[in-house]
Amino acid sequence: xxxxxxxxxxxxxxxxxxxxxxxxxxxxxxxxxxxxxxxxxxxxxxxxxxxxxxxxxxxxxxxxxxxxxxxxxxxxxxxxxxxxxxxxxxxxxxxxxxxxxxxxxxxxxxxxxxxxxxxxxxxxxxxxxxxxxxxxxxxxxxxxxxxxxxxxxxxxxxxxxxxxxxxxxxxxxxxxxxxxxxxxxxxxxxxxxxxxxxxxxxxxxxxxxxxxxxxxxxxxxxxxxxxxxxxx
Numbered sequence: 001x002x003x004x005x006x007x008x009x010x011x012x013x014x015x016x017x018x019x020x021x022x023x024x025x026x027x028x029x030x031x032x033x034x035x036x037x038x039x040x041x042x043x044x045x046x047x048x049x050x051x052x053x054x055x056x057x058x059x060x061x062x063x064x065x066x067x068x069x070x071x072x073x074x075x076x077x078x079x080x081x082x083x084x085x086x087x088x089x090x091x092x093x094x095x096x097x098x099x100x101x102x103x104x105x106x107x108x109x110x111x112x113x114x115x116x117x118x119x120x121x122x123x124x125x126x127x128x129x130x131x132x133x134x135x136x137x138x139x140x141x142x143x144x145x146x147x148x149x150x151x152x153x154x155x156x157x158x159x160x161x162x163x164x165x166x167x168x169x170x171x172x173x174x175x176x177x178x179x180x181x182x183x184x185x186x187x188x189x190x191x192x193x194x195x196x197x198x199x200x201x202x203x204x205x206x207x208x209x210x211x212x213x214x215x216x217x218x219x220x221x222x223x224x225x226x227x228x229x230x231x232x
């Protein structure tokens with residue numbers, strides 16, 4: 001039983017409601033401040049050493065040395081928290097009006113930023129960004145195709161494929177990424193027929209939320225027809 005002394009129950013609960021709102025606003029301001037700080041951390045084009053220093057300073061992290069044990073830990077962490085995806089966006093400046101962007105990313109709450117920093121040091125490339133609209137969620141992401149080929153693919157081949165702990169889903173998504181990167185190397189993105197019949201089907205196979213209304217294309221057929229009829 002709650003006994004309120006010296007004030008009415010109505011005033012008591014009103015004050016507590018106001019206190020709760022104040023705390024929510026304070027948390028929201030902290031999140032907005034963190035988002036701004038991360039945006040500043042990613043400004044410009046610092047070299048890798050300067051960028052990792054920015055990350056450590058913002059999140060109060062110690063320098064990290066990579067060893068085999070940490071590589072296997074990261075592999076297990078990626079199995080649960082990592083993702084490979086390919087986006088398709090309309091771009092009138094692209095040769096066929098569509099831009100395909102493969103990427104590798106790891107998502108984590110800000111409290112687990114040390115794991116994203118481990119990935120940053122392990123791959124020696126990438127960026128840590130704030131996931132806009134989230135409640136303090138961060139994303140470590142690698143986007144350049146060269147970095148995916150030279151950094152991500154060798155790591156997957158050595159630490160994540162060919163053993164019982166690697167899920168079939170992760171293996172298939174990796175193989176699709178590798179296939180797309182190889183096709184880009186073979187200039188398939190410069191040939192309309194190959195773009196339509198080889199690259200776009202890989203993108204379609206990687207889509208998870210195929211019924212999501214805000215997607216650029218709702219189906220493989222729609223994307224293929226767009227490319228087929230695109231004119232600059």
